[in-house]
Amino acid sequence: xxxxxxxxxxxxxxxxxxxxxxxxxxxxPGDIVARYHRLKGNNVLxxxxxxxxxxxxxxxxxxxxxxxxxxxxxxxxxxxxxxxGLGISYDLFTTTHTENHFKVAQSIFxxxxxxxxxxxxxxxxxxxxxxxxxxxxxxxxxxxxxxxxEGARSDQCDNCGNVLxxxxxxxxxxxxxxxLELRDTEHFYLDLSKLEPDVADFLRERQxxxxxxxxxxxxxxxxxxxxxxxxxxxxxxxxxxxxVEGWEGKCLYVWFEAVIGYLSAAIxxxxxxxxxxxxEEWWVNPDAQAFYFIGKDNIFFHTAxxxxxxxxxxxxxxxxxxxxxxxxLTLPYDVPANQFMNLEKKKISGSKNWAVxxxxxxxxxDPDALRYYxxxxxxxxxxxxxxxxxxxxxxxxxxxxxxxxxxxxVLSFTxxxxxxxxxxxxxxxxxxxxILASIEAGFTDIGKLIEEVKLRAALNEAMxxxxxxxxxxxxxxxxxxxxxxxxxxxxxxYTALRAIDSLKVLFAPFIPFSSEQxxxxxxxxxxxxxxxxxxxxxxxxxxxxxxxxxxxxxxxxWQPSQLEGGQALQEPxxxxxxxxxxxxxxxxARLEK
Numbered sequence: 001x002x003x004x005x006x007x008x009x010x011x012x013x014x015x016x017x018x019x020x021x022x023x024x025x026x027x028x029p030g031d032i033v034a035r036y037h038r039l040k041g042n043n044v045l046x047x048x049x050x051x052x053x054x055x056x057x058x059x060x061x062x063x064x065x066x067x068x069x070x071x072x073x074x075x076x077x078x079x080x081x082x083x084x085g086l087g088i089s090y091d092l093f094t095t096t097h098t099e100n101h102f103k104v105a106q107s108i109f110x111x112x113x114x115x116x117x118x119x120x121x122x123x124x125x126x127x128x129x130x131x132x133x134x135x136x137x138x139x140x141x142x143x144x145x146x147x148x149x150e151g152a153r154s155d156q157c158d159n160c161g162n163v164l165x166x167x168x169x170x171x172x173x174x175x176x177x178x179x180l181e182l183r184d185t186e187h188f189y190l191d192l193s194k195l196e197p198d199v200a201d202f203l204r205e206r207q208x209x210x211x212x213x214x215x216x217x218x219x220x221x222x223x224x225x226x227x228x229x230x231x232x233x234x235x236x237x238x239x240x241x242x243x244v245e246g247w248e249g250k251c252l253y254v255w256f257e258a259v260i261g262y263l264s265a266a267i268x269x270x271x272x273x274x275x276x277x278x279x280e281e282w283w284v285n286p287d288a289q290a291f292y293f294i295g296k297d298n299i300f301f302h303t304a305x306x307x308x309x310x311x312x313x314x315x316x317x318x319x320x321x322x323x324x325x326x327x328x329l330t331l332p333y334d335v336p337a338n339q340f341m342n343l344e345k346k347k348i349s350g351s352k353n354w355a356v357x358x359x360x361x362x363x364x365x366d367p368d369a370l371r372y373y374x375x376x377x378x379x380x381x382x383x384x385x386x387x388x389x390x391x392x393x394x395x396x397x398x399x400x401x402x403x404x405x406x407x408x409x410v411l412s413f414t415x416x417x418x419x420x421x422x423x424x425x426x427x428x429x430x431x432x433x434x435i436l437a438s439i440e441a442g443f444t445d446i447g448k449l450i451e452e453v454k455l456r457a458a459l460n461e462a463m464x465x466x467x468x469x470x471x472x473x474x475x476x477x478x479x480x481x482x483x484x485x486x487x488x489x490x491x492x493x494y495t496a497l498r499a500i501d502s503l504k505v506l507f508a509p510f511i512p513f514s515s516e517q518x519x520x521x522x523x524x525x526x527x528x529x530x531x532x533x534x535x536x537x538x539x540x541x542x543x544x545x546x547x548x549x550x551x552x553x554x555x556x557x558w559q560p561s562q563l564e565g566g567q568a569l570q571e572p573x574x575x576x577x578x579x580x581x582x583x584x585x586x587x588x589a590r591l592e593k
Contacts, residue, residue: 002040002041002042002043003037003042003043003287003288003289004042004043004045004281004282004285004287004288004289005033005034005037005042005043005044005045005282005288005289005291006045006046006047006262006266006282006283006288006289006290006291006330007030007031007033007034007037007044007045007046007047007291007293008030008047008048008262008290008291008292008293009026009027009030009031009046009047009048009088009090009292009293009294010025010026010027010048010293010294010295010298011048011049011050011051011096011258011261012050012051012075012079013050013051013054013056013057014050014051014052014057014060014071014072014073014075014076014095015056015057015059015060015071015075016060016075016350017075017078017350017357017358017359018078018079018082018357018358018359019348019350019355019356019357019358020341020343020348020355020356020357020358020361020370020374020386021295021340021341021342021343021348021355021386022295022358023086023358023370023374024338024341024374024375024377024378024379024384025294025295025296025338025340025341025379026293026294026295026338027083027086027088027293028086028088028371028374028375028378029293029336029338029375029378029453029455030046030048030088030291030293031046031087031088031089031509032375032450032455032509032510033291033293033450033453033455033509034046034089035089035508035509035512035529036447036450036451036509036558038529038530038551039505039508039509039528039557039558040447040558041558043281044091044551045091045266045269045281045282046089046090046091046549047090047091047092047093047094047261047262047265047266047269048090048093048094048261048262048265049092049093049094049095049096049261049265049546050072050075050076050079050093050094050095050096051096051254051258051261052072052076052095052096052097053096053097053238053239053240053251053254053257053258054239054254054255054258055136055137055138055139055236055254056138057071057072057238058136058236058238059138059139059175060075062176068238069097069542072095072097073544076095076544076545077545078359079093080093080534080545080546080547081359082358082359082362083532083547084532084534084547085359085362085367086358086362086367086370086371087367087371087512087513087532089512089529089530089532089549090532090547090548090549091269091548091549091551092265092266092268092269092272092546092547092548092549093546093547094261094265094268094544094546095544095546096240096257096258096261096264097541097542097544098264098268098537098539098541098544099539099540099541100264100267100268100271100539101240101257101260101261101264101265101268102240102241102541103264104260104263104264104267104321105240105252105256105257105260105264106240106241106243106252107313107317107320107321108260108263108309108313108317109188109232109242109243109252109256110243110316110320111312111313111314111316111317111319111320112190112309112312112313112316113188113244114316115312115313115314115316117190117191117194117195117312118188118189118190118191118232119188119189119191119229120186120187120188120189121186121187121189121231122184122185122186123165123166123184123185123187123231124166124167124182124183124184124185125154125166125182125183125184125185125235126139126140126154126166126172126174126180126181126182127180127181127182127183128174128176128178128179128180129178129179129181130178130179131176131178133235134183134185134235135174135176135178135180136234136235136236137153137154137155137156137166137234138153138175139174139175139176140153140154140166140169140172140173140174140175140180141153141154141172141173141175142154142169142170142171142172142173143169143170143171144157144159144160144162144164144169144170145164145168145169145170146160146162146164147159147160147162152164152169154166154169154172158297161300163228163230166182167182185235187231187232187233187234187250188231188232188233188242188244189229189230189231189232190229190230190231190232190256190308190309190312191229192227192228192229192230192304192305192308193226193227193228193229194312195227195308195311195312196222196226196227198308198311199222199227199304199307199308199311200219200222200223202307202311202331203215203218203219203222203303203304204219206332206333206334207219209333209334210303210334210335211336211337211380211381212381213296213299213337213339213381214299214303214335214336214337217296217299217300217303217337218299218300218303218304219303221300221304222304227304227308230255230256230305231253232252232253232255232256233247233250233251233252233253234250234251234252234253234254235249235250236250236251237249237251238251239251239252239254239257240252240257255301255305256309259301259302259305259306259309260309262292263279263283263329266279266282266283267279267321272537272548277322280322282330283329283330284318284322284324284327284328284329284330285330286330288330288333289333289334290330290331290332290333290334291332291333291334291335291336291453292306292332292334292335292336292337293336293337293338294335294337294338295337295338295339295340296337296338296339296340298337299335299337302332302335302337303332303335306332307331307332310329310330310331311331313329314328314329315327315328317329334453336380336453338378338379338380339379339380339381339382339383339384340379340383341374341377341379341383341384341385341386342383342384342385342386343355343356343385343386343591344385344386344387344388344588344591345385345387353591353593354591356386356587365579366513366576366577367513368399368511368512368513368514368576369391369395369399369576369577369579371510371511371512372394372395372398372399372459372510372511373386373390373391373394373395375455375456375459375510376394376398376456376459376460377390377394377456378455378456380453380454380455380456388583388584388587388588389581389584391579391584392579392580392581392583392584395576395577395578395579396578396579398463399511399575399576400576400577400578402463402466402467402470403463403466403503403507403575403576404514404574404575404576406466406469406470406473406500407500407503407504407518407521407572407575408572408573408574408575410473410493410496410497410500411497411500411521411569411572412572413478413479413493414493414497414569415569415571415572417482417486417489418490418493420568420569420570420571421565421566421567421568421569422494422497422563422564422565422566422567422569423489423490423491423493423494423497423565424490424494424565424566425490425491425494425495425565426487426488426490426491428491428495429491431472431475431476432491432492432495435468435469435472435495435499436495436498436499436560438465438468439465439469439498439499439502439503439506439560440502440560442461442462442465442502442503442506443502443505443506443558443559443560445461446458446461446462446506447558449461450509455510458510459510462503462506462507462510465503465506466503469496469499469500469503472495472496472499473492473496476492478492478493478496494563494565497522497563498560498561498563499561500518501522501561501563502560502561504518504519504522504528505528505557505558505559505561508528508529512528512529514575514576515528516528516529517575518575520570521569521570521571521572521573522563522567522569522570523567523568523569523570528557530549530550530551531549531550532547532548532549532550533547533548533549533550534546534547534548535548
């Protein structure tokens with residue numbers, strides 16, 4: 001029986017290009033898991049979008065001297081280009097600046113308010129007399145009064161992770177250079193203390209799924225510090241208006257409304273498909289499994305604050321939005337947050353141009369070469385390092401020599417000696433049956449690893465199986481066998497082709513472009529996956545372009561090859577490109593410019 005799988009991927013801020021650390025942190029692992037479940041025949045919905053609001057975006061607009069909407073759309077278009085080029089197969093990649101998202105976010109706010117989880121409080125905030133407005137949190141920096149770190153924002157210190165009281169910030173200064181003074185302002189607060197017992201129980205129930213690094217940022221933090229109320233509105237003119245009369249000039253805080261995008265994107269996707277209630281299959285379904293792919297800097301928002309929002313709004317939101325009663329919203333099933341990737345043993349820094357930028361890398365390297373290295377080096381339990389020498393070695397020794405050469409030499413030899421047809425085998429010998437049994441077991445073993453989001457181990461196992469097929473071929477040596485017994489050589493090649501046909505599927509979630517190409521070499525007419533495309537929408541907030549994915553209806557291909565003798569093959573070609581060692585020095589020189 002098929003499962004409903006929600007793949008929710010972190011929403012990139014519309015203020016910076018995406019680098020390899022971001023890609024391996026959330027976008028790529030989410031795509032791998034989504035592709036696997038599609039191949040399994042499960043009902044997958046993979047959503048995300050551009051986080052268009054909040055002060056990171058307005059700060060970028062100020063720096064560029066452009067309207068905020070123009071800046072967010074420019075970055076959004078760049079994200080669409082990257083994700084298409086890299087094969088990140090969103091069912092919908094949208095933005096938070098849509099009528100639909102405004103409506104859903106405001107409905108969550110209203111539901112929390114109706115359920116008495118919101119209250120108002122007047123607190124001091126930094127104000128700029130010359131600008132005549134309160135300054136958003138990221139516009140004011142200083143020294144953290146708790147840990148002493150420089151560059152703490154007025155609301156939070158990224159060094160110690162604590163929420164800060166603006167008036168206690170040491171040596172506060174405005175990024176704009178404006179003079180500062182404290183003035184009182186009123187905001188809505190989410191009373192997380194009321195929801196703390198339920199959130200803690202939820203995390204205890206999920207302990208067998210969550211990684212230790214994730215639990216360390218969530219359950220143990222709650223047990224030691226507790227959940228404290230947090231403000232969910234801000235004095236801003238760019239964002240979602242607070243849906244309360246008399247609160248004009250204030251917007252929903254971006255940390256509160258952006259995570260609602262996972263829900264609003266599902267609702268948008270359902271409406272775009274002409275089936276408005278379809279979102280409930282993932283969001284009002286106790287059997288659905290929701291995976292959240294994020295980096296380690298966003299763990300607490302997704303394991304504690306977002307579940308609190310869902311619990312607090314729950315039934316009331318569904319009454320407001322879907323006009324149904326007695327139902328609750330689906331809570332996260334797993335939050336497989338990754339650690340960080342560094343670059344050449346130094347922290348990635350966009351401001352210093354110490355980064356491998358996604359779109360730029362795609363101008364020089366094939367997407368599967370990037371996807372392979374980013375998966376085999378994925379920071380699942382600890383920080384990892386992008387090393388250009390290792391990237392080249394992995395590409396040449398594993399993708400090209402082990403896997404690509406295996407597929408190419410077997411297909412090419414068959415094409416030349418069997419007129420482009422799969423040889424019809426004699427009865428399989430013990431060695432033939434043994435290698436096919438090993439590959440068949442890979443569907444269970446690798447599938448289990450992917451379901452547990454142990455993607456490095458899963459890809460390593462696929463490559464190990466490819467090495468086993470190489471050993472089988474070296475032992476059987478059909479290129480010599482053909483000289484004395486063509487039928488025996490044909491049986492060897494048939495066995496190898498079946499193994500490669502299966503391996504193609506095992507590799508497909510990780511390196512889909514080459515797997516799809518290999519699929520055509522085997523003569524299959526129906527593709528492994530669906531297709532990506534963009535479309536432009538319009539609402540009262542303006543036009544926005546989204547990335548869509550059209551799923552292949554003939555799914556359920558996560559199974560061993562059923563290849564038969566006599567099947568016509570297409571003329572094969574190389575799947576991967578060898579990289580020269582000099583590329584590493586060229587890339588390091590590029591970094592230093």
